[in-house]
Amino acid sequence: MHLDEPLSDKEFNELDKFLMSDSVGDDGMTMDALHGYLTAIALGPEMIPMAEWLPTVWGLPEQAEPKFKSPKEMQRITNLIARFMNEIQITFEVAPQEYEPLFCVMEKNGKELIDGETWAWGFWEGMQLRAEAWEAAWESTIADHLRPIYLLGAEEIEEEELKLVDTPEKCHELALQLEASIPEIRRFWAPLRKSGVTTVKRDAPKVGRNDPCPCGSGKKFKVCCGAEPTLH
Numbered sequence: 001m002h003l004d005e006p007l008s009d010k011e012f013n014e015l016d017k018f019l020m021s022d023s024v025g026d027d028g029m030t031m032d033a034l035h036g037y038l039t040a041i042a043l044g045p046e047m048i049p050m051a052e053w054l055p056t057v058w059g060l061p062e063q064a065e066p067k068f069k070s071p072k073e074m075q076r077i078t079n080l081i082a083r084f085m086n087e088i089q090i091t092f093e094v095a096p097q098e099y100e101p102l103f104c105v106m107e108k109n110g111k112e113l114i115d116g117e118t119w120a121w122g123f124w125e126g127m128q129l130r131a132e133a134w135e136a137a138w139e140s141t142i143a144d145h146l147r148p149i150y151l152l153g154a155e156e157i158e159e160e161e162l163k164l165v166d167t168p169e170k171c172h173e174l175a176l177q178l179e180a181s182i183p184e185i186r187r188f189w190a191p192l193r194k195s196g197v198t199t200v201k202r203d204a205p206k207v208g209r210n211d212p213c214p215c216g217s218g219k220k221f222k223v224c225c226g227a228e229p230t231l232h
Contacts (some may be wrong), residue, residue: 006087007080011134015080023067027059032085035102036153040126042088043186045133046193050082057081092186101179106168111166116175120153142188145181148174153165 007015016031018024029037032170033059049067058066068074091099104115127134128150138146151157151165165171 003079003083004086004090007083011080011083015077015084015086018077023057023069025063025066027063028066029057029059029122030118032102032104032119033104033125034081035088036083036119036124036201037123037126038088038122039101040123041129042092043182044084044126044193045130045137045187045189048129050085053126054078054081056129094185096186097184101182103175103177103179108168113170113172114175115171116169116178117152120149120151120175120178122153123149124153124155137188137195142185142186146186148178148181152178 002091012031019028019030019034037053037057041053055061065207066074066075066077101116101119103119105112107113134146137143151161152171157165165174
């Protein structure tokens with residue numbers, strides 16, 4: 001199975017069942033938290049290798065590694081998570097308008113309400129992997145778009161903000177705002193992710209063309225190691 005193929009319903013349920021099993025500790029992520037977490041990584045300020053972000057899925061370092069039955073099962077589950085991530089990334093790249101957060105839905109008084117708290121918590125955890133960069137985003141044009149994620153997903157919010165999330169109806173409205181904010185957050189980070197600019201630092205000071213050549217020949221750099229090559 002190629003890593004760029006989306007999960008089938010059967011594979012989705014397989015991964016969901018594993019994450020909910022006793023093989024994973026209490027602090028491990030559920031599917032909705034995982035989707036939020038991977039979304040933050042997929043549209044955030046920079047690419048992050050799987051080796052760095054995967055341990056948080058299991059709840060590390062607070063708890064032990066998952067209890068895989070065999071190396072084959074470990075490879076299988078890791079592969080499913082990688083494909084789940086790739087599915088999100090490909091959606092953002094090819095058809096961003098089709099992206100939808102994996103929210104849970106609850107029923108109250110015969111009305112369906114979105115429960116986005118676990119998804120938002122996962123997204124918040126993804127932000128912490130590059131906390132400094134995301135901190136700068138709070139001073140930018142997307143600050144208002146980050147607020148629903150903060151209110152629903154942060155470990156702690158201000159006491160005066162608790163009234164904003166004290167009913168399922170209020171959380172439902174925040175989840176709708178959150179979903180509408182995803183395109184703006186993606187557009188904010190997209191130019192930085194595409195540029196992939198890396199600053200290279202010199203190990204030695206720059207040598208001027210009229211300076212003595214560092215090879216020790218006694219000649220000027222421009223007529224020694226810095227001479228233009230001759231074409232034959």
